[in-house]
Every structure is written in C-alpha cells, then in structure tokens.
Amino acid sequence: MQPISGYGVGKVLDSENPEFNKGDLVWGMTGWEEYSLITAPHLFKIQHTDVPLSYYTGILGMPGMTAYVGFYEVCSPKQGECVFISAASGAVGQLVGQFAKLLGCYVVGSAGSKDKNEITKLIYCYQESS
Ligand SMILES: NC(=O)c1ccc[n+]([C@@H]2O[C@H](COP(=O)([O-])OP(=O)(O)OC[C@H]3O[C@@H](n4cnc5c(N)ncnc54)[C@H](OP(=O)(O)O)[C@@H]3O)[C@@H](O)[C@H]2O)c1
Known part of the structure; x- marks a missing residue:
C-alpha cells in the first residue's frame, strides 16, 4: 500500500x-x-517563515499560484466587472473569489451543495469585512 501523495510542507532531515x-x-x-x-x-524552498507554514499548501502554494495566474494574468480582470466562479468553495475557487472582491468586481460563485455554498459565503464575507 502507498501513502496518498499531495502537496505538503516538510523539513529536510537528510539530503544527497x-x-x-x-x-x-x-x-x-x-x-x-x-x-x-x-x-x-518537485520541491520549492520556503524562504519566508513569518506566516503559518500551512499557507504553502494553499495561498502561497500551488492553489494560490493557479488562482493568481489564472485570474490576474489569463483573465486580466478590471474593477467593476462581473466574475463567475464555478467550484467556488474549492481550493482555487475560494481564492479567486477573494481576489475578485479585493479588485472590486461583482462576484457570483456556485458550489455543489448547501454546505459548500455556506462555506463560500463565509470565506467571501470574511474577506469583505477584513
Ligand atoms: N489546486 C491546485 O493546485 C490546482 C493546480 C492546477 C490546476 N488546478 C485545477 O483547477 C481546478 C480547481 O481545482 P481545485 O483544487 O480548486 O479543485 P477542488 O478543490 O478539488 O474542487 C473541485 C470541485 O470541482 C467541482 N466539480 C467536480 N466535478 C465537476 C463536474 N463534473 N462538473 C462541475 N463541477 C465539478 C466540485 O465542486 P462542487 O461540488 O462545489 O460543484 C469539486 O469540489 C481543477 O480543474 C484543477 O484541476 C488546480
């Protein structure tokens, strides 16, 4: 049996x-x-340790890069535009929603269940009030 693989954070104990x-x-x-x-x-060195290390599995890791590049560089959004986000409660979608709100876009998201919709609303509202 193999362990599940995925993005994570670690400390090098020994290296060749x-x-x-x-x-x-x-x-x-x-x-x-x-x-x-x-x-x-396929590892990147962590340079900044003044944030929780778990951020490197989210906003400072692959989901964050995907959301940032996809939204800012591929979509090239402008303030006031309408942004629709499918899978809005997912790792990438929840970040894109926050980026879009920070930019002053009108944001609509969809997710696959009532619970996911509630979580998404909390994430987006938290960003709005912080
Ligand atoms: N996370 C990364 O680092 C990363 C990197 C590169 C690319 N991507 C890509 O970015 C997208 C989102 O990634 P993520 O990590 O945010 O995913 P995620 O958190 O795993 O969310 C995936 C969501 O997609 C929705 N979904 C799945 N099958 C669907 C279907 N057939 N039709 C409509 N919706 C469906 C489901 O949301 P609901 O249940 O809410 O509908 C599911 O929870 C994916 O295409 C992924 O391959 C992600």
Whole structure:
C-alpha cells in the first residue's frame, strides 16, 4: 500500500541532493506520512517563515499560484466587472473569489451543495469585512 501523495510542507532531515540541505523547509509534492523519502524532488524552498507554514499548501502554494495566474494574468480582470466562479468553495475557487472582491468586481460563485455554498459565503464575507 502507498501513502496518498499531495502537496505538503516538510523539513529536510537528510539530503544527497546538493540543492537541499538538512534543516531546509520545503513545500511541494510529498506523501501524506510523517517521514517521506523523496527521490525526484518537485520541491520549492520556503524562504519566508513569518506566516503559518500551512499557507504553502494553499495561498502561497500551488492553489494560490493557479488562482493568481489564472485570474490576474489569463483573465486580466478590471474593477467593476462581473466574475463567475464555478467550484467556488474549492481550493482555487475560494481564492479567486477573494481576489475578485479585493479588485472590486461583482462576484457570483456556485458550489455543489448547501454546505459548500455556506462555506463560500463565509470565506467571501470574511474577506469583505477584513
Ligand atoms: N489546486 C491546485 O493546485 C490546482 C493546480 C492546477 C490546476 N488546478 C485545477 O483547477 C481546478 C480547481 O481545482 P481545485 O483544487 O480548486 O479543485 P477542488 O478543490 O478539488 O474542487 C473541485 C470541485 O470541482 C467541482 N466539480 C467536480 N466535478 C465537476 C463536474 N463534473 N462538473 C462541475 N463541477 C465539478 C466540485 O465542486 P462542487 O461540488 O462545489 O460543484 C469539486 O469540489 C481543477 O480543474 C484543477 O484541476 C488546480
């Protein structure tokens, strides 16, 4: 049986790769396990530790990059435009909704259940009041 793989945060305990040293904090593809042996690293070094490390699995990791590039660089949105977000409660959608609100867009999101809609509303409203 193999552990589930996914994006995570870790600390290098030992390394034969010259790009990574013992003690480095990294984020990237790893296993959902306490210790991982990573032979083909798709890892990025964490430079800023003044934020919770879990941010590197969200806003500062792949979902954040996807949301940022997809919204700002591909969509090139303008203030006041209407933005529709499907899968609005998902890892990417919840960030795009917040980016769009910060920019002053009119945001409409959809999600697959009442619970997901409620969570999405809380996330977007939190952004609005903070
Ligand atoms: N997360 C990343 O780092 C990342 C990176 C690159 C690309 N992407 C892409 O960005 C998109 C969103 O990623 P995510 O991580 O935010 O996903 P997610 O959190 O796993 O959300 C996926 C959501 O898509 C909706 N969905 C699934 N099948 C669907 C269908 N057949 N029709 C309509 N909606 C459907 C469901 O939302 P509801 O139940 O609410 O409808 C599901 O919860 C995906 O296409 C993903 O491949 C993500």
